Amino acid sequence: MxxxxxxxxxxxxxxxxxxxxPVIEKFxxxxxxxxxPMTDVFVYAILGLGLNILTGFTGLLNLGVAAFAAIGxxxxxxxxxxxxxxxxxxxxxxxxxxxxxxxxxxxxxxxTLRVRGDYLAIVTLGFGEIVKDVLVxxxxxxxxxxxxxxxxxxxxxxxxxxxxGQYWLFMAIALLVAVGARxxxxxxxxxxxxxxxxxxxxxxxxxxxxxxAKMLAFATCASLAAxxxxxxxxxxxxxxxxxxxxxxxxxxALCIVIxxxxxxxxxxxxxxxxxxxxxxxxxxxxxxxMGGSDAAPPAALAEAHGLQWAFLFVKTWAQNVLISPTNWKxxxxxxxxxxxxxxxxxxxxxxxxxxxxxxxxxxxxxxxxxxxxxxITGGGAxxxxxxxxxx
Amino acid sequence: MQQxxxxxxxxAACALSRVDAVSxxxxxxxxxxxxxxxxxxxxGLSNGMIIALIAIGYTMVYGIIExxxxxxxxxxxxxxxxxxxxxxxxxxxxxxxxxGIMGLVxxxxxxxxxxxxxxxxxxxxxxxxxRKASKLSLLVSAIGASFILVNLGLFWxxxxxxxxxxxxxxxxxxxFPALVSAAPAAQIGDVIYSRTDLLVLCVTLPLxxxxxxxxxxxxxxxAMRAVAQNPTGASLMGIDVERVIGASFFIGGxxxxxxxxxxxxxxxxxxxxxxxxxxxxxxxxxVLGGIGNLPGxVLGGILIGVIRSMSDGYLEARWTNTVVFxxxxxxxxxxxxxxxxxxxxxxx
Numbered sequence: 193m194x195x196x197x198x199x200x201x202x203x204x205x206x207x208x209x210x211x212x213x214p215v216i217e218k219f220x221x222x223x224x225x226x227x228x229p230m231t232d233v234f235v236y237a238i239l240g241l242g243l244n245i246l247t248g249f250t251g252l253l254n255l256g257v258a259a260f261a262a263i264g265x266x267x268x269x270x271x272x273x274x275x276x277x278x279x280x281x282x283x284x285x286x287x288x289x290x291x292x293x294x295x296x297x298x299x300x301x302x303x304t305l306r307v308r309g310d311y312l313a314i315v316t317l318g319f320g321e322i323v324k325d326v327l328v329x330x331x332x333x334x335x336x337x338x339x340x341x342x343x344x345x346x347x348x349x350x351x352x353x354x355x356x357g358q359y360w361l362f363m364a365i366a367l368l369v370a371v372g373a374r375x376x377x378x379x380x381x382x383x384x385x386x387x388x389x390x391x392x393x394x395x396x397x398x399x400x401x402x403x404x405a406k407m408l409a410f411a412t413c414a415s416l417a418a419x420x421x422x423x424x425x426x427x428x429x430x431x432x433x434x435x436x437x438x439x440x441x442x443x444x445a446l447c448i449v450i451x452x453x454x455x456x457x458x459x460x461x462x463x464x465x466x467x468x469x470x471x472x473x474x475x476x477x478x479x480x481x482m483g484g485s486d487a488a489p490p491a492a493l494a495e496a497h498g499l500q501w502a503f504l505f506v507k508t509w510a511q512n513v514l515i516s517p518t519n520w521k522x523x524x525x526x527x528x529x530x531x532x533x534x535x536x537x538x539x540x541x542x543x544x545x546x547x548x549x550x551x552x553x554x555x556x557x558x559x560x561x562x563x564x565x566x567x568i569t570g571g572g573a574x575x576x577x578x579x580x581x582x583x
Numbered sequence: 584m585q586q587x588x589x590x591x592x593x594x595a596a597c598a599l600s601r602v603d604a605v606s607x608x609x610x611x612x613x614x615x616x617x618x619x620x621x622x623x624x625x626x627g628l629s630n631g632m633i634i635a636l637i638a639i640g641y642t643m644v645y646g647i648i649e650x651x652x653x654x655x656x657x658x659x660x661x662x663x664x665x666x667x668x669x670x671x672x673x674x675x676x677x678x679x680x681x682x683g684i685m686g687l688v689x690x691x692x693x694x695x696x697x698x699x700x701x702x703x704x705x706x707x708x709x710x711x712x713x714r715k716a717s718k719l720s721l722l723v724s725a726i727g728a729s730f731i732l733v734n735l736g737l738f739w740x741x742x743x744x745x746x747x748x749x750x751x752x753x754x755x756x757x758x759f760p761a762l763v764s765a766a767p768a769a770q771i772g773d774v775i776y777s778r779t780d781l782l783v784l785c786v787t788l789p790l791x792x793x794x795x796x797x798x799x800x801x802x803x804x805x806a807m808r809a810v811a812q813n814p815t816g817a818s819l820m821g822i823d824v825e826r827v828i829g830a831s832f833f834i835g836g837x838x839x840x841x842x843x844x845x846x847x848x849x850x851x852x853x854x855x856x857x858x859x860x861x862x863x864x865x866x867x868x869x870v871l872g873g874i875g876n877l878p879g880x881v882l883g884g885i886l887i888g889v890i891r892s893m894s895d896g897y898l899e900a901r902w903t904n905t906v907v908f909x910x911x912x913x914x915x916x917x918x919x920x921x922x923x924x925x926x927x928x929x930x931x
Contacts, residue, residue, distance in 0.1 A: 314870075315916070513741030
């Protein structure tokens with residue numbers, strides 16, 4: 193489909209609007225300070241776009257994408273931090289990080305090519321846990337739970353970038369990745385990925401080599417995740433502790449892809465805005481508005497009786513946890529996943545053809561989940577143990 | 584040039600630190616005696632029996648609807664919170680003598696009923712609408728359910744009750760009162776068999792026997808086996824497939840409820856994040872034994888319990904998770920059907 197000029201105009205307007213946020217914040221003191229969390233949105237967009245290549249295009253569910261971000265952050269940290277002997281510059285370290293990420297992707301992808309469907313998801317989850325534990329335990333190299341710091345900030349042509357500079361740089365990188373992902377999707381490689389998602393056997397018959405294509409998808413996903421990890425590390429001037437790259441981050445990335453629209457680049461960008469916006473803007477701002485999450489003073493529950501007791505009980509409980517919006521984070525993620533799966537499995541901005549391509553064989557609600565989402569079963573081919581329930 | 588040398592030195596140091604770590608494990612291994620080994624074995628077996636009971640919940644659900652019920656571990660976590668609430672509200676830990684035993688039975692049965700009903704409801708709300716959807720949509724929904732349960736656990740920990748330390752820090756781990764006396768039940772040599780070890784056996788073994796009986800000899804069990812083999816065929820034979828699936832969720836959940844009470848008594852602390860670890864251990868056990876296979880889940884549970892405890896004792900506790908997840912990956916890559924599972928079948 194040709195790109196209409198109207199579409200280009202809309203895209204440019206959106207980009208200009210997002211790019212102007214730091215300028216507006218500088219001159220119009222609204223007191224919102226959203227440019228900082230917006231930088232997070234860009235990083236998560238990169239992470240989501242990477243995951244989208246593996247999970248959305250190729251149909252391989254990855255529950256350990258945070259591990260690649262961790263690898264990226266630590267490779268970046270070790271290659272730039274002054275306490276290590278390498279001390280590369282920002283851009284060369286970034287290049288090295290992406291290469292290392294791709295290598296890690298190969299390392300996980302190669303042995304797991306024969307593992308399919310939900311088993312692959314569990315292998316990636318296990319990989320994520322192992323990477324996290326190894327980073328904590330190899331403390332002679334990784335400084336364990338302290339993380340590695342200080343790290344140099346992002347630079348451009350020799351200038352160190354501050355808040356707004358980082359905002360624009362990260363936005364540009366995210367845009368570049370998005371455009372790259374879009375072109376990849378339409379390229380020979382991308383069409384190969386999608387054909388594997390739809391039907392691996394048929395795509396093999398058409399001359400696509402699924403093993404090569406899957407490895408490439410793994411490496412691209414890992415490389416982009418590593419890039420996201422390195423950018424965050426550079427921004428925070430610390431690799432952060434390994435515990436930061438836990439299962440929650442992987443799930444947040446998955447939420448971004450699924451909520452936005454699995455397999456859809458624009459959807460992933462929107463998903464990053466919605467999910468990260470929810471997580472680090474809405475919930476945080478609400479918490480600030482409500483005056484923090486201090487635990488309530490112990491109520492005089494012992495003396496109260498009957499209705500008064502019940503009222504006090506609920507009130508204290510609410511003050512203890514319910515009132516703090518950040519305590520609702522998991523509920524938001526969880527509901528997002530369950531509700532999306534039930535009511536709109538193709539996401540907010542579905543990939544083109546997500547609905548029409550419903551597999552013919554399915555009856556009933558199968559049609560709704562069809563196309564892209566149905567495709568994440570890995571082309572219907574599954575290698576699982578024969579079903580049984582033996583006493 | 585100098586930088587290159589420094590870099591090389593650094594890499595060499597990295598390599599050496601690995602060698603150091605490995606030889607450290609070996610040294611520790613030499614120091615330990617027969618008693619230490621037996622003690623670790625006892626702990627491992629007890630934990631393994633608990634893991635096995637939870638693993639049965641995974642394996643039953645997988646056997647019937649091919650879903651990795653990701654929320655199962657967090658269901659058990661909520662069960663522990665429920666048990667703690669019952670203990671706190673009724674003051675079960677103060678009941679003495681026969682009353683204490685009655686209280687323990689009450690907590691066990693109550694938690695089992697709670698977990699069973701909760702699991703049944705989760706199936707009804709989050710999984711049943713997706714019966715015709717792809718397997719991975721179902722898995723994603725299960726992950727979502729797991730996150731919701733974790734959040735409910737966080738809320739629950741904020742209840743202003745004594746057992747939750749007045750709920751002032753809802754995220755902090757909570758101490759689980761010792762309903763079983765800490766005095767050892769038996770001591771042979773230096774190896775202590777505690778009363779909780781005994782309790783684990785007294786709870787898990789009868790349940791496993793009962794489950795085997797149920798699946799093998801009752802009408803419901805026959806229906807479950809039929810649905811596992813072929814849901815369409817089973818429904819054509821007049822079996823209410825949804826009812827059987829619901830029953831499996833209830834039974835699996837209630838076994839998890841029993842297990843979580845014993846687990847909390849054994850480890851004496853509960854937290855809203857414990858479900859992930861418990862669930863992963865049990866899932867790995869189910870896969871190790873051959874998912875969908877009930878004796879396999881028990882075997883896998885015992886093996887994982889023993890491996891964990893040996894790794895704690897002979898390697899270092901901090902490497903235990905890596906060891907267990909490494910085993911998981913190796914099994915999935917090289918023998919996805921597990922130890923007792925049937926041969927692989929490639930669907931085309």
